[in-house]
Amino acid sequence: MSISGMLKRNISRINQAMGLPQRSSSNNKPPKPGQHGNNNSSSDPHPVNTKTAPISDHVRVKSTEDVQYKSWVGEHPSALHSFDQMMKVAKGKKIVVFLDYDGTLSPIVDDPNSAFMSEEMRAAVREVAKCFPTAIISGRSRDKVKEFVQLSNVYYAGSHGMDIMAPPRPVKSCDGNTPTVVMDKKGTEVLFQPAKSFLPAIQKILTELEEETAKIKGAMVEDNRFCVSVHFRHVKDEDYQILEEKVRSVLENYAGFHLCWGKKVMEIRPMIEWDKGHAVEYFLETLGLSNSDVLPVYIGDDRTDEDAFKVIQRRGQGYPIIVTSIPKDTKASYSLIDPSEVLTFLLRLARWRKSSSSSRSLNQIWGVVN
Numbered sequence: 001m002s003i004s005g006m007l008k009r010n011i012s013r014i015n016q017a018m019g020l021p022q023r024s025s026s027n028n029k030p031p032k033p034g035q036h037g038n039n040n041s042s043s044d045p046h047p048v049n050t051k052t053a054p055i056s057d058h059v060r061v062k063s064t065e066d067v068q069y070k071s072w073v074g075e076h077p078s079a080l081h082s083f084d085q086m087m088k089v090a091k092g093k094k095i096v097v098f099l100d101y102d103g104t105l106s107p108i109v110d111d112p113n114s115a116f117m118s119e120e121m122r123a124a125v126r127e128v129a130k131c132f133p134t135a136i137i138s139g140r141s142r143d144k145v146k147e148f149v150q151l152s153n154v155y156y157a158g159s160h161g162m163d164i165m166a167p168p169r170p171v172k173s174c175d176g177n178t179p180t181v182v183m184d185k186k187g188t189e190v191l192f193q194p195a196k197s198f199l200p201a202i203q204k205i206l207t208e209l210e211e212e213t214a215k216i217k218g219a220m221v222e223d224n225r226f227c228v229s230v231h232f233r234h235v236k237d238e239d240y241q242i243l244e245e246k247v248r249s250v251l252e253n254y255a256g257f258h259l260c261w262g263k264k265v266m267e268i269r270p271m272i273e274w275d276k277g278h279a280v281e282y283f284l285e286t287l288g289l290s291n292s293d294v295l296p297v298y299i300g301d302d303r304t305d306e307d308a309f310k311v312i313q314r315r316g317q318g319y320p321i322i323v324t325s326i327p328k329d330t331k332a333s334y335s336l337i338d339p340s341e342v343l344t345f346l347l348r349l350a351r352w353r354k355s356s357s358s359s360r361s362l363n364q365i366w367g368v369v370n
């Protein structure tokens, strides 16, 4: 078997062990039996003991997997190691930053309500947003992710991009003169909600799911406004099948919805052609940044971020960066191991902008041509 064949097989094996679907962009396939269970299962690389301790999604798998990781990283180089080279290409271009929340800005923890962001991370995102237009695109409800992030100079999209608060029209944005403060709600920002007509049905699904899953120990239903998450991180292996059947039986009565899988979570989403990739395009458009000298940077860790990676790949310009400590089948070009590396990357990005702006003004003062 070829090296790339071996690599693919091992990625598939690791994804299986994580309870993740097998191909990068098709997160609509259920995990195979035994791959979805609780955190103490032997096949589960994410053991959890405490309520808020980060889950070891980002703990490196040892020995042979280390070798595979090194080989994988050759194809998806570290965005920290490649930083200088990446910024050489970025020179003179308008950078726009897109960030996922869970697993990217905050570590994966066992209680979704405790996925807090550190103060350091908040400060880093704030700095980045002072330098570049910045949007956070999360699977959470927009309100929830805003509550976690608590920054007023970033744009927010919730429900995997189905709930966007963006400028009403293209705003002036050019290198060094980027408006970084998000305008207030008095007519200066608009909501874009392509799945709005699904809301009444989503409310019903939410109620039914809560009722149906109430007796399954460990199951938790989360209202993400335009989608619903059913967490099974704490559901016993033997109860998972019943839970999935219950979720499917609720969905049988709602033709316009489909089921996808994330990290120990089933997600019920409206069947519309809209995902995080569309949200990236929407932001670029409304920010007046859809032209060719724009360089989007997107950092995310999960299946739904692949849609955004694909959009950036298709544009032929920009940096899709995956956050992972294990090899994954991905459309991302670069990688970061965990949120702490995301923090370092963001700080370097802000510092790079500040130093390149100051050298630009010095060059202007001294008449030096780059």
Ligand SMILES: O=P(O)(O)OC[C@H]1O[C@H](O[C@H]2O[C@H](CO)[C@@H](O)[C@H](O)[C@H]2O)[C@H](O)[C@@H](O)[C@@H]1O
Pocket: 100, 101, 102, 103, 107, 108, 109, 110, 111, 112, 113, 115, 137, 138, 139, 140, 222, 224, 229, 231, 233, 262, 263, 264, 265, 267, 302, 304
């Ligand atoms: O797009 P994201 O911002 O990454 O949101 C995706 C899902 O994230 C949350 O669940 C995940 O993180 C939890 C906290 O670390 C973890 O407990 C859970 O197992 C993960 O699946 C969120 O709770 C979901 O609703 C989002 O869809």
